[in-house]
């Protein structure tokens with residue numbers, strides 16, 4: 001992926017204009033629904049902020065731009081809350097580092113992605129840093145749950161709201177890249193563009209893409225549960241359950257009038273004939289419980305999932 005997605009461009013331009021006219025706030029909060037590209041937008045903005053030129057966008061030639069490209073800029077720090085919560089010690093260390101003089105250019109930038117993962121003490125430490133901003137230091141935060149951030153943090157930031165692209169926007173975007181076109185077959189699972197990319201990067205596209213046909217075969221008796229669960233183990237059972245849950249969710253929504261992806265039409269007809277809407281909702285709840293139980297118990301996960309699928 002070489003160019004920025006087109007629905008992110010207006011947000012990027014907005015910040016570039018403010019930068020060029022010296023009206024940019026020292027704190028930015030990029031918000032939007034999960035998977036629409038807040039992190040990608042933030043990364044682009046950070047490059048512009050670190051550039052030593054007076055241009056709106058990064059020049060790509062100065063020493064800072066080169067260091068950013070090599071991911072070795074000493075005046076740029078990142079905290080990522082995607083996998084684990086952000087702790088106060090991490091914030092304090094980062095604030096200490098950022099309070100020193102810049103080593104390369106003039107600006108320093110702290111990027112905190114998935115900022116909702118800050119615990120209360122970490123959030124207070126960030127708030128303190130925002131209240132006493134160091135010279136030419138920018139804080140860029142991203143969050144898909146910005147309302148869970150401290151209101152005092154939100155009020156100190158310039159809010160940049162990333163719009164949610166339409167399904168057609170996402171399709172057009174994927175069409176530009178031959179290597180991503182297979183992802184259009186996963187629209188029944190999600191239309192969040194950057195979640196789709198992450199699925200591909202993790203090598204999970206095939207597993208998800210095969211699921212509707214496998215389920216269809218199992219429901220109509222041309223395939224068995226054990227065939228369907230071939231290759232599923234403790235590493236991917238959570239993803240597999242997410243796929244099943246997405247199918248049930250789509251079918252339940254369709255029963256109340258929402259459009260249904262073509263890949264799920266046959267499954268919907270079979271499931272409605274066998275289960276009806278009440279039982280489908282029960283299966284959905286049971287699947288969610290199974291997912292949570294799998295994390296807590298040592299029972300054989302394939303056995304538990306087989307037991308669940310036997311009731312479909």
Ligand SMILES: [Zn+2]
Pocket residue numbers: 050051052053058059060061062063064065
């Ligand atoms: Zn530059």
